[in-house]
Amino acid sequence: MAKKELSERKQKILTALVDDYIMSAEPVSSKDIQSKYMPEVSSATIRSELSALEEMGFIEQPHTSAGRVPLPEAYRHYVEKFMDRSNLSSTDVDFIRQRFQNSLGNVRTLSAEAAKIISDTTNYTSIFVGQNQNTISIQEVKLVPMSNKKAVVLVLTDGGMLADKTIDIPESATLEGVETASRILNKVFSGKCLTDIERFPAEIETELKDFQSIFNEVLTVLKSYCAENGQSVFVEGALKILDYPEYTNKGDAKKFLQVISDDKCVAELVNSGNHDIEYSIKIGRDAEGGIDNCAIVTAEYKINGQLLGQAGVIGPERMDYKRVLSVLECIRQSLTTVMNDKKTTAKNNTNKNKNDFAKDENDVNGDNGENFSENKEEYVDGSDSNKED
Amino acid sequence: MAKKELSERKQKILTALVDDYIMSAEPVSSKDIQSKYMPEVSSATIRSELSALEEMGFIEQPHTSAGRVPLPEAYRHYVEKFMDRSNLSSTDVDFIRQRFQNSLGNVRTLSAEAAKIISDTTNYTSIFVGQNQNTISIQEVKLVPMSNKKAVVLVLTDGGMLADKTIDIPESATLEGVETASRILNKVFSGKCLTDIERFPAEIETELKDFQSIFNEVLTVLKSYCAENGQSVFVEGALKILDYPEYTNKGDAKKFLQVISDDKCVAELVNSGNHDIEYSIKIGRDAEGGIDNCAIVTAEYKINGQLLGQAGVIGPERMDYKRVLSVLECIRQSLTTVMNDKKTTAKNNTNKNKNDFAKDENDVNGDNGENFSENKEEYVDGSDSNKED
DNA sequence: GTTAGCAGTCGATGAGATTGAGTGCCAACA
DNA sequence: TGTTGGCACTCAATCTCATCGACTGCTAAC
Structure with missing residues (x-):
């Protein structure tokens, strides 16, 4: 499409504009871009490029004397560039892993915990839609x-x-x-x-x-x-949407909260996407379901080929896509790791805690009572999708 | 106290003012009261009475050239008058009874249903805090x-x-x-x-x-x-608070929603009241817990002396106390009735539906499988608190 | 192709002026 | 003594108007 033909400078300007807008939520002027991102050219030059980008449908002006604001097409283009580049700090990665290590329990509990972690680390409303129906026997x-x-x-x-x-x-x-x-x-x-x-x-x-x-x-x-x-649906941090200026309008906020608190709606929002891709990113028109001006980023979680569910965030179009995608990828890895760990560490703990009844027989299996360990032939395997950074 | 000494006319004026404010959420002027409630006296007369009521701490002016607004003390006085007078339409009463009749299940399900009914019929956020801990054996x-x-x-x-x-x-x-x-x-x-x-x-x-x-x-x-x-906590219609103008401020709305979505906070809100009374009404300062300008009305639900829980609504101070109290009382009666019904109607249904396995033996007990019927010696009794209207 | 300069647009801000919905007070009346 | 009509006063809300300034687009020069 046309977007592929963007000159390098146009790309740079567009990226700068989106970056700036994600942070500020304010229209970005040619001067802003020049001073913060590209001091090597003049604002006039940037202006003419912006003018071109506007004609191409990437950006628009709220009114004549305002800066530019990204349109959904701009976000889509922006996102493509960061699909496979993680930029999480090691502190963040450690935090996420820690949280998972400390959380015990079955698929349901872990799914809920995943939703909590996603919301905590991204500061957006997170959703987890478990797809158990077809897999549970x-x-x-x-x-x-x-x-x-x-x-x-x-x-x-x-x-x-x-x-x-x-x-x-x-x-x-x-x-x-x-x-x-x-x-x-x-x-x-x-x-x-x-x-x-x-x-x-x-x-x-x-x-x-x-x-x-x-x-x-x-x-x-x-x-x-x-x-x-x-279908188990978990929503965390629903109220976080109220921190973003695009949901200042009480009507919009209510609409958002209503949709988000209805499990069926949430499942629909997530499921309406393409099912064959790892990450689904719906921006603006894509992300219908009654909520305007929002974006939904979800990732599929599979363990050993089995679809566990889809997790992601829902927030303003002006979303920190880089961070969100990195977090979702980190969660994916941690989830896999945790499941493997449950299997292997179980062996060591069982004898200490629970076998005072059967004092000293050999624990052939070492199952420690976590529901995960029951499913190891289903969910946990050696093959690992290790693709960090 | 001073409030007991209100002249009949002051009482009438105060009631009119509160009634009007509950509907309009706007400061009420002397002219409003005269034209809508007391055409027999002049607005000047009402003004001087209002002036007196203001001095007594019942009402206040948001600013010099505005009408009067009730203070918590006014609501308290207002409420006392309607404690024992139900004014529900028979349509409402039927609706509530119907809903209960159609809902099956155990205490938990019924509690959740009660919360839903309360929210649906009052249009406020409803809460149900079950007090099972001490009673369940x-x-x-x-x-x-x-x-x-x-x-x-x-x-x-x-x-x-x-x-x-x-x-x-x-x-x-x-x-x-x-x-x-x-x-x-x-x-x-x-x-x-x-x-x-x-x-x-x-x-x-x-x-x-x-x-x-x-x-x-x-x-x-x-x-x-x-x-x-x-302690089981059910909250229904949390978002209804957004329909009321006093929660236009996004900060207040968020605060409210945060508190309301935290089960512990909700339980605390309800439990902080006096435990010896049937109805607890907390207005303004009474109803702390981090939410400003709100009122909490709860009723205790007991079956045969056993405390089932407390149910009520939380909403703006400017609450339709008459209706809320009537609804809560109606719920109380329906709850009792439903439990009695579960016991008695079971006899008739069991043979028809379920005994094709045991074709024609005498059904000594007639227990039909509702969890309630198990508890009849606990929860269900003949003594009835029949106090409608 | 890039740049500086300049005119033009338009939202945001703020200072009056105006309006009107209230009140309180007071004098007159029953 | 209580009630009433009239009047002055207050003050939020609304409107108008001028100003400001943050942008842009355009153009001429480099």
Whole structure:
């Protein structure tokens, strides 16, 4: 396109302009650019270049006697130059790694923590949309009879999560009956993917007959569990948007906060993008969804080929893209590292803390109870995408 | 106090002023009051009364040539008059009851629903702070062995909730061992109150010996469960505050939203009040916690003497106290009704829907599986606080 | 192609002037 | 003594107008 044909000086001027505007949020004048970025040429020269850039659709003037402001096209061009250059300070990198090292827990907890870290380090609103639905499969299903004619449906998935719903069991059901039902359920569902659960397979219809009511209830539980966990959305630092002058207008701010606090909207915002790319950057018109003048930068997080989710930030068009992209890349690396660590360090800790019951047998596996360690064949692997700096 | 000594006319004027200000958010002039509320006297008369009311500390002028604005003292006086008079339209009452009838689930779900209803019907930000900690007691504890050397800790409480944490079990543990442990655990904990759980009772120390590591893990789970569920906070319609002109200032709005989105702050706001009263109304200075110029109205919800929690709204001082108090009272009644209904209607529905498994035995209890029905000896009783209008 | 200089545009700022919505006060009246 | 109409006064809000200054675009010279 036309943008590729920019002369070197035009590029330099455009970059300077965007840099300056990202910091100041004020229209940038030819004099600003000259004094801060290019003292070797006169402001008049810069002016004529700016004039050309305006004609090309990169920038505009809010009014005749004002400086220039970047248009979405300018940001897009700007961003392309920094896609693969990290410029995080080592302090920042250390901070991020530290936070991840200190956070324990399952995929859900880590996703939430990732969102927090992103928001803390970028100072923008961060979002994390987990894409579990297609990947989670059931490992074990159990029906546990309780008192009061109730039973608990336990579902162990390779995401390490458990349903905790109760169902009723009929007055007449015996303990053995429930146990039989439990066994059949496990046979039917274990190994299945959560999305596959629509109805019972035809081939076991006859077996089911006697436990029809129980099984229907379990089906409902599984479906609701599927819906609940299919897509987990975390938003952190929503109020940070209020620190930026472009959201001074109360209406805009409210709109933003409304969209951001609706999980469905957030998931839509993130998912509407191209799914085949590592980073998705939507600026201005791209980033619709009811919020004006904003940009969304997201990165896909995969572990060993499995899509974990998409994380990123949403903020003003005038976003510090360099920093945001660097942070997202750093998070990607830390996430991978943490998962590997959980696997290897588990071996050392387990004996110390928890095996006073089984005093001295050999711990063949060293699983220490973190949900991650259950999934190592799924999420954690040796192959590492080490591409820092 | 002085406020008791207000003449009838002063009272009428003060009420008119507050009513008008609640609607308009604009300083109210003597002429406004005369034309809209008291055409029988002249504005000059009203002026002199206003002057007196100002001296008594009920109202003030933002500036010399402006009308009057109520001070917190005015709201307090205003509120006292409407403490026990409901003025909800029957449409509103029906709406609220309907919403409750349609919502199923346990205490937690109902609390969340109550918050939603309150916010929807009052158009203010609503809060619900559940006070479960002191009331919930454990009915049953079970340890369910799963594959992968893990076990699930199930806790059935009279709040109907369940912990869903997993713990590790040692390599060497047998199925029987886990079952024994489960039985002992149940013996130890069932009937206990969640707050009582600090360590194991001394008298069973010897029994515990062999299962030390398992039991310590269960203890941790119970404690974390206790912490998680001790105080549940729900906030709905936080963004509604942006609709009110007193929060036009972005700083104030941010402050409000920050406080409101921090569960601890919310709990503190609600708990700082007097605990012996049905309704707590905090206006201005009373309602500190970092938010200026706001009022908090909360009601205590008890079922059969048990404190369920406190629910209410937080909004501008200029709050429609009449409506808010009426809504909170209506919620109180509906909540009680719903719980009674869950108990009684269960009998009729159970056979139709769920007993195709146990076709035609007599349903001695008729428990239909709602968590509430488990608690009828706790929460649901015949005595009713029927005090509508 | 670059530059300095200059005229022109237009938002921002600030100083009056004007308006009008209030009040307080006072004298008159019942 | 309480109520009322009238009047002077205050002050925020609004408008106008002049000024300022931060830009630009244009042009002529280098």
